[in-house]
Amino acid sequence: MKTTGNTILVTGGGSGIGLALAQRWHDAGNKVIVTGRNVAKLDAAIAGRPNMSAATLDVTDADAIAAFAKDIVAEHPGLNILVNNAGIMGTEDASAKRDLAEAEATVVTNILGPIRLTDALVEHLTAQEGAAIVNVTSGLAFVPLPKAPTYSATKAAMHSYSVALRIQLAGKIEVIELAPPAVRTDLTPGQSTREGYMPLDEFADEVLSLFATEPTPEEILVQNVLALRNAEANGSVPQVLGMLASL
Template sequence: MQMTGNTIFITGGASGIGRGLAEAFHARGNTVIIGGRRKALLEDVVAENPGMDMIELDVADLASIETAAGELVTRHPSLNVLVNNAGIMPFDNAAGRIDDVVAQKIIDTNLLGPIRLSSALVGHLKMRPHATIIYNTSVLAYLPLAVTAVYSATKAALHSYALSQRFMLRDTTVSVQEIAPPWVNTDLIKKSDDPRAMALEDFIAQTMQGLETSDEEVVVEAIKAIRANPGPHEHALVNAFNADIIAHPIPV
C-alpha cells in the first residue's frame, strides 16, 4: 500500500497493536483517526500525538458503526484507508458449555464488526484514487488455539472474508491486505512480558515494512513457517501446538 499521504481510520486504536500502527502511520505524516469505545484512552493517545483525531465507536454495535462511518466521511472526506483492528479474546472451553452471550460478543466484535464497517465505507473508498482495507486477523486463523476456540474461529472466518472481498474488489481502486500477528506483548490477553510474546515495537516495525509492499498478507518472520499451509499434516500440527500450550499455560 501507499505509506504516505493517506487518511487512515484505525479501530481499536487506543492501545496495543492499534495504537502502535496509529503512531507509526502518524509519524510518516499521514492523517490518522483512531476509533474505540474507551473515550478517555482515545483522548490520551490523541493528546500525545498532536494532529491525530478520534471517533468513539463500538464495532460490536451496528448503529454505532453507521454513525461513526457517517461522521468519518463528513469530517474526513479524503479517507482512503480502513484498518479493522479492534478485537477481543476471552478464553473458553470447547469441551464444555460455551457462554452464548460471550460468544456472540466475540463474533460481533471480531467478525461482524469488520464486515459491517467495511460495508459501510467501501462505497466511499471506491471513489478514492487509491484505497486500502486492512484486516487484523491472527496466526490463530491458521493454527487455532484450543482454549480460545471461538476467537480462533472468528479470525479464520475473517481471513476467509478478506479473500472473498479482495477478489470482488479486484477491478476497483481498493486493495485488501491482511495482517496476521503472532502472540504480541499487548493487553489483548494480558501484558505479561512472557518471552514467547513478540515485542510490540518489533511487530510494528516488521508489519510496516510488509505493508509497504503489495503483498496480500503481511506476516512477520516468526510465523512464516506456520502460515506455510501444513496441508494433510494440519491435525498433528494443531494437536502439538495446543499440547505445548497446556504444558506451558498462557498467563491470564
C-alpha cells in the first residue's frame, strides 16, 4: 500500500483508532474520508485538515451502505483504499437465556458491515491504482476473551474473511488485516484510561511505521499483539486463554 497520494475511506473514523489513523494518513499526504453515525465527532475529526471530509454512515444499514457507496465514488472518484474499522464490543453472560440484541448488533456491525461495504466498493476499487482494503480485526481474533464471546467470534470471522479475500483479490486489491491489541479508546466503558492498555498515540504511530514497510505486511501487528497473534503457533493458547479468562 502506498503511504501518500491515496484517497482513504475510514469507517468509524470519528473516534479512537479510526480517528488516530485517519488524521495521521491525512497529515502524511493522503485525502481521507471519515464516516460514522455521530456528526459532531466527525466534524471535530476533520477540523483544520483541508483534505479530510466526513460523511454519515451507519454500517448496520444495508440500504444506506449501497446509497453511500454510489455517492462517495461520484464525489471521490480517486477513492482507492477502504478501511473497515467501525466496530462495537460488549461483554456477555452466555450461561443463561438472555436478550441477544447486543450480540446480534455486534455481528451485524462487525461482520455484515464490512462484507456489505466491501461488496459495494469492490468493482470501483478494482479499477483503481494502488487499491487496498484494510480490515481492522483484533488480537482477540486469535485467542478469544471469554467474557466477550460474540465480539471475539466476529473478529475471528473477519480474520478468516480477510485471508480468503486476499486470495480472490490478488493482483487487483491488496487485502491487509490490522489486528490491534488492547488500546486506550472508548470502545468499552473505562477503557480509555485502563492500566496496561496501549496508549492510542503510541499504537497509531507504530501502526503507521508498519504500513511504511515495503512490501506492506499482510497483517499489521504491533509488538503488543504478538503474544495473542502467535499463541497457537507457539503452543501457548492455554496460558494466554487462562490470562484472558482472569480479566
